[in-house]
Amino acid sequence: MSRELTLRNAVVALMFAGLVLLPIYAHFANDRFLLALFTRIVILAMAAVSLNLVLGYGGMMSFGHAVYLGIGGYAVGILAFEGVNSGFVQWPVAIAASALFALVIGALSLRTRGVYFIMITLAFAQMAYYVVAGLARYGGDDGLTIQKRSQFVAPLNLSDKVQFYYLCLALLFGSLYLVWRLVNSRFGLAVQGARSNDMRMRAIGFPTFRYKLICFVIAGTLCGLAGALLANHSDFISPATMYWTRSGDLIIMVVLGGMGSVVGPVFGAMALLVLEEALSGITEYWQIILGPLLLLVVLFAHGGIDGLLKLASGKVRP
Amino acid sequence: MTLFIEQCLNGLQFGLLLFLLAAGLTLVFGIMDLVNLAHGSLYMIGAYFAATFAAWTGSFVIGAVLALGATLLVGMAVEVVVMRRLYGRDHLDHVLGTFGLILFFDEAVRLIWGAEGLTLPLPSWLNTSLEILPGVDYSAYKFAIIVVTIAVAAFLYVLVMRTRVGMLIRAGASNREMVSALGVNIKLLYTLVFGLGAALAGLAGLMQAPILTVQIGMGENILILAFVITVIGGIGSIRGALVAALLVGFIDTLGRSYLPDFLRLILSPNAAATAAPALSSMLIYLLMAIVLVAKPEGLFSASGK
Amino acid sequence: MSDLLQVERLAKRYGGIVATDGLSLGVADGELHAVIGPNGAGKTTLIAQLSGQTRPDSGRIVFAGSDITALPMHRRSHLGLARSFQITSLFLDLSVLDNVALAVQAHAGHSFRFWRDARKEPELREPARAALERLGLAGRAEQPASALSHGEHRQLELAMALAVKPRMLLLDEPMAGLGPEESAAMVALLRGLKREVTILLVEHDMEAVFALADRVTVLVYGRVIASGSPAAIRANEEVRQAYLGEAEATHG
Numbered sequence: 001m002s003r004e005l006t007l008r009n010a011v012v013a014l015m016f017a018g019l020v021l022l023p024i025y026a027h028f029a030n031d032r033f034l035l036a037l038f039t040r041i042v043i044l045a046m047a048a049v050s051l052n053l054v055l056g057y058g059g060m061m062s063f064g065h066a067v068y069l070g071i072g073g074y075a076v077g078i079l080a081f082e083g084v085n086s087g088f089v090q091w092p093v094a095i096a097a098s099a100l101f102a103l104v105i106g107a108l109s110l111r112t113r114g115v116y117f118i119m120i121t122l123a124f125a126q127m128a129y130y131v132v133a134g135l136a137r138y139g140g141d142d143g144l145t146i147q148k149r150s151q152f153v154a155p156l157n158l159s160d161k162v163q164f165y166y167l168c169l170a171l172l173f174g175s176l177y178l179v180w181r182l183v184n185s186r187f188g189l190a191v192q193g194a195r196s197n198d199m200r201m202r203a204i205g206f207p208t209f210r211y212k213l214i215c216f217v218i219a220g221t222l223c224g225l226a227g228a229l230l231a232n233h234s235d236f237i238s239p240a241t242m243y244w245t246r247s248g249d250l251i252i253m254v255v256l257g258g259m260g261s262v263v264g265p266v267f268g269a270m271a272l273l274v275l276e277e278a279l280s281g282i283t284e285y286w287q288i289i290l291g292p293l294l295l296l297v298v299l300f301a302h303g304g305i306d307g308l309l310k311l312a313s314g315k316v317r318p
Numbered sequence: 319m320t321l322f323i324e325q326c327l328n329g330l331q332f333g334l335l336l337f338l339l340a341a342g343l344t345l346v347f348g349i350m351d352l353v354n355l356a357h358g359s360l361y362m363i364g365a366y367f368a369a370t371f372a373a374w375t376g377s378f379v380i381g382a383v384l385a386l387g388a389t390l391l392v393g394m395a396v397e398v399v400v401m402r403r404l405y406g407r408d409h410l411d412h413v414l415g416t417f418g419l420i421l422f423f424d425e426a427v428r429l430i431w432g433a434e435g436l437t438l439p440l441p442s443w444l445n446t447s448l449e450i451l452p453g454v455d456y457s458a459y460k461f462a463i464i465v466v467t468i469a470v471a472a473f474l475y476v477l478v479m480r481t482r483v484g485m486l487i488r489a490g491a492s493n494r495e496m497v498s499a500l501g502v503n504i505k506l507l508y509t510l511v512f513g514l515g516a517a518l519a520g521l522a523g524l525m526q527a528p529i530l531t532v533q534i535g536m537g538e539n540i541l542i543l544a545f546v547i548t549v550i551g552g553i554g555s556i557r558g559a560l561v562a563a564l565l566v567g568f569i570d571t572l573g574r575s576y577l578p579d580f581l582r583l584i585l586s587p588n589a590a591a592t593a594a595p596a597l598s599s600m601l602i603y604l605l606m607a608i609v610l611v612a613k614p615e616g617l618f619s620a621s622g623k
Numbered sequence: 624m625s626d627l628l629q630v631e632r633l634a635k636r637y638g639g640i641v642a643t644d645g646l647s648l649g650v651a652d653g654e655l656h657a658v659i660g661p662n663g664a665g666k667t668t669l670i671a672q673l674s675g676q677t678r679p680d681s682g683r684i685v686f687a688g689s690d691i692t693a694l695p696m697h698r699r700s701h702l703g704l705a706r707s708f709q710i711t712s713l714f715l716d717l718s719v720l721d722n723v724a725l726a727v728q729a730h731a732g733h734s735f736r737f738w739r740d741a742r743k744e745p746e747l748r749e750p751a752r753a754a755l756e757r758l759g760l761a762g763r764a765e766q767p768a769s770a771l772s773h774g775e776h777r778q779l780e781l782a783m784a785l786a787v788k789p790r791m792l793l794l795d796e797p798m799a800g801l802g803p804e805e806s807a808a809m810v811a812l813l814r815g816l817k818r819e820v821t822i823l824l825v826e827h828d829m830e831a832v833f834a835l836a837d838r839v840t841v842l843v844y845g846r847v848i849a850s851g852s853p854a855a856i857r858a859n860e861e862v863r864q865a866y867l868g869e870a871e872a873t874h875g
Contacts, residue, residue: 061410108607111614115353115409119545126542130599186736193725196714205700205729248417255414285429291422298414299403
């Protein structure tokens with residue numbers, strides 16, 4: 001992340017400031033919907049940031065990333081259903097379950113490349129979807145209502161919408177910092193090298209498989225935490241969270257926002273969700289616009305929003 | 319015993335139907351190196367067209383033929399307008415671009431036909447049962463599906479193995495540049511291959527329509543199965559797609575029928591009831607995982623890439 | 624004295640095509656051994672098998688006394704066997720310095736370090752800069768590798784192979800695509816390296832081969848047809864006909 005005062009960095013700073021100040025604005029505008037929308041944006045941004053780690057930096061086209069949102073969410077949901085409401089138990093379980101799932105799926109999927117890898121990650125995620133949808137005790141297809149949010153120690157109360165928003169935001173900022181440190185470390189460079197040219201990495205002496213696998217696990221774990229947050233936010237979890245098209249939504253956020261930087265996916269999450277809101281106000285059939293729009297971004301605006309900002313910054317440097 | 323035979327036939331029918339879908343997918347992957355997520359949308363469109371045309375013309379068969387033609391046209395149009403710009407690009411671009419197509423098609427269908435879904439009723443001459451074997455009755459329509467798909471599979475075999483076009487297809491699957499260098503009109507070949515894939519998908523969709531439903535999102539559900547089959551069978555290999563599709567069809571159908579009973583033997587009735595649906599769903603993915611561990615390129619990988 | 628690298632009856636076929644056909648050769652410690660042959664002779668397949676990219680169907684490869692025939696690619700580098708690629712294979716989206724630093728990093732312990740900025744680690748950056756200096760690329764250190772000319776790419780290839788101070792270099796056509804000036808520079812560079820590291824050089828450029836090589840092996844259709852001093856090879860009738868004859872005709 002460059003520290004120069006460029007247009008792009010200014011926009012990033014403004015966005016962060018805006019996110020921090022949002023609840024205050026929402027309070028004065030008496031707009032409860034806005035807070036709910038942005039809580040969702042922040043949580044999904046965290047999921048997208050985790051996906052960018054494997055996709056943008058790792059070059060691993062995982063099309064099953066939404067499965068971790070589901071695993072984290074169901075960890076919370078199932079434990080809550082069985083009477084365990086403590087966040088101190090739920091959240092570590094969510095994290096551990098996601099890590100374990102990522103480890104197994106990663107170990108199997110990373111044996112393949114390219115198109116196979118895409119399809120396999122997609123298929124395993126879908127498997128999880130069907131398994132969970134088959135669990136009648138936990139709501140099956142209809143999903144599971146979560147009666148009580150994760151309980152921590154007072155004064156932390158997740159039912160307080162503003163508190164919950166700031167918790168999510170703190171975790172997003174934490175994730176951003178963590179991913180930033182990660183991609184610039186030895187580990188991060190090894191993963192980026194593997195993305196750039198896996199064969200060369202092995203030729204110079206890197207056992208690339210293990211680095212890619214660990215990257216995959218870290219990303220899945222982070223997304224699992226986002227899943228726990230999402231379940232709390234909606235007070236509900238259903239298999240639909242893991243349906244493969246939701247993984248597609250996450251990929252859209254990452255690509256739309258820009259894969260080349262840690263912060264890009266946040267732009268993407270914001271852009272996609274705000275666009276959804278705006279477009280659905282105009283027409284019920286807004287996806288008919290989103291579809292071709294996505295295609296156009298793929299064909300012409302490859303660096304995403306962040307890419308465009310950096311391009312513009314090239315001309316506006318003090 | 320008759321139940322077992324019936325389930326075997328169901329497995330065969332399901333497997334053959336999946337083969338139609340997977341064959342198109344694997345052809346397009348193998349020859350144009352294109353990941354097409356919107357393949358399921360073509361399946362859906364085939365079903366929707368069939369339901370509409372059958373209602374208009376009052377004939378199931380005419381409706382089906384028209385639907386096939388219409389899906390072929392849509393497929394070729396998509397190839398010319400969208401796919402051509404994606405060739406040679408990163409697979410991620412394919413994934414995103416065709417994902418965008420899914421969104422577009424889902425909404426377009428919703429716009430044109432509404433959110434409710436359609437039905438495609440069977441004509442009376444198909445809506446009966448046949449005595450396949452002494453004492454074994456089987457749905458005439460499902461039997462017809464088996465016959466039609468076997469015929470299509472035979473046609474594909476002849477096309478790919480015995481015609482000049484088929485030779486180009488096979489050559490293209492293992493060496494794209496070479497085929498180009500031979501001076502073949504690649505653009506036309508690609509359009510035709512994609513159209514063929516679309517027609518196969520549409521056929522699968524319309525044949526399935528009377529049995530399942532015709533609704534938005536039906537493509538997304540079955541696409542995953544097609545992918546699993548392509549992975550198991552090996553990208554670019556139609557033979558692989560057939561073997562894998564039959565495997566998947568049998569394992570899934572027989573698994574769902576007999577796993578609950580099997581589980582009841584070793585678990586408590588309660589546990590069996592809970593675990594059965596979940597485990598049945600997992601079966602084909604377990605198969606895929608096993609194949610991956612043993613042979614990551616699939617059973618019959620076509621290309622030497 | 625046994626050779627640093629011993630190749631014993633190596634064989635590899637791709638379907639109906641025999642790429643390597645009972646190939647045996649030895650490279651002595653400290654020598655520069657050139658491998659030449661017409662197109663299709665299997666030179667690159669040989670390098671692929673020596674570096675671990677491809678598994679031979681049969682035969683043995685012994686390096687510094689250990690049988691490495693089945694050793695995975697990434698382990699060979701750690702034994703001191705480094706390779707450059709005929710078709711440039713770099714990390715094009717990373718900087719020139721990053722490229723070489725990664726080569727250093729591969730040999731500087733494990734990479735399960737998640738926190739410290741690797742671009743600020745002197746033990747990675749210093750040797751990388753030194754390698755770039757040596758090859759005259761120091762000025763381009765911060766630029767993306769994609770911005771370099773073809774000749775500079777070949778130099779970067781070499782820098783990466785050298786950065787880890789290997790015992791032996793497998794060089795696959797380092798002169799490929801270089802103009803006369805760049806070729807001369809590369810020859811001078813390789814000459815300077817001769818004393819430090821054992822080299823197996825696959826090349827088409829005959830001037831370079833005869834200027835540098837201590838010994839020359841000639842491959843035709845995956846088999847060794849002659850091996851010996853440059854003078855002996857030049858005089859060998861069979862070699863002349865199979866290879867040098869057509870080369871002279873084209874260089875004419």
